[in-house]
Amino acid sequence: MPSSVFTRVAGIALVLSVTATAIVTAAPADVAMIKSRQDKLRDMGSALKQIDDELKRRSPDWDNVIQPNVQILHDRSPFLQKWFPKGSGPEAGAKTYALPAIWQKGDDFAKHARGMIAEAAKLEQVFAKKDASELRAQVIALGKTCKGCHDDYRSPDYEKDAEQ
Numbered sequence: 001m002p003s004s005v006f007t008r009v010a011g012i013a014l015v016l017s018v019t020a021t022a023i024v025t026a027a028p029a030d031v032a033m034i035k036s037r038q039d040k041l042r043d044m045g046s047a048l049k050q051i052d053d054e055l056k057r058r059s060p061d062w063d064n065v066i067q068p069n070v071q072i073l074h075d076r077s078p079f080l081q082k083w084f085p086k087g088s089g090p091e092a093g094a095k096t097y098a099l100p101a102i103w104q105k106g107d108d109f110a111k112h113a114r115g116m117i118a119e120a121a122k123l124e125q126v127f128a129k130k131d132a133s134e135l136r137a138q139v140i141a142l143g144k145t146c147k148g149c150h151d152d153y154r155s156p157d158y159e160k161d162a163e164q
């Protein structure tokens with residue numbers, strides 16, 4: 001019967017187009033989000049390390065090395081939570097160490113993010129004093145908030161992969 005064949009073909013076409021639309025609209029944005037947040041987080045990790053390394057020198061370069069890295073941490077931390085929209089977890093299909101718990105325990109994840117924002121703001125205040133030992137203590141305090149979140153919300157595979 002021609003009409004039922006038509007219905008079936010149209011139905012298949014509809015299914016195909018819905019699937020194609022889903023792929024086009026959802027995945028690339030989430031994949032791009034994952035890559036860009038990993039880049040930004042890497043910059044933050046490297047900023048923290050550069051400050052720490054510089055503070056070990058006899059006369060740290062406050063203006064050219066420490067200041068821009070303090071700025072990176074201070075400016076980026078308020079946005080961290082926005083880098084984890086729903087759909088940008090492992091289901092997006094890109095390599096990510098973000099654990100599903102981020103979206104299951106959103107309030108706790110937000111608490112970790114706020115803790116980091118507070119310590120990053122303090123980092124900038126302490127920087128203004130240009131006192132190496134005070135700043136080092138604040139680097140450690142900030143680093144603890146990074147680790148606190150990573151312990152619960154970043155896959156331990158990250159450390160394994162980083163070692164290789």
Ligand code: HEC
Nearest residue numbers: 038041042044045096097098112113116145146149153154
């Ligand atoms: C609220 C939670 C949270 C806080 C706070 C946090 N992170 Fe992360 N971080 C994550 C998650 C989740 C990932 C995994 C992201 C992914 O793979 O998509 C991650 C990944 C990273 C990575 C690996 C990026 C890569 O793939 O190469 C670095 C480096 C990093 N974070 C540094 C930091 C530093 C430094 C701080 C503190 C200044 C910090 N993070 C604070 C949750 C957090």
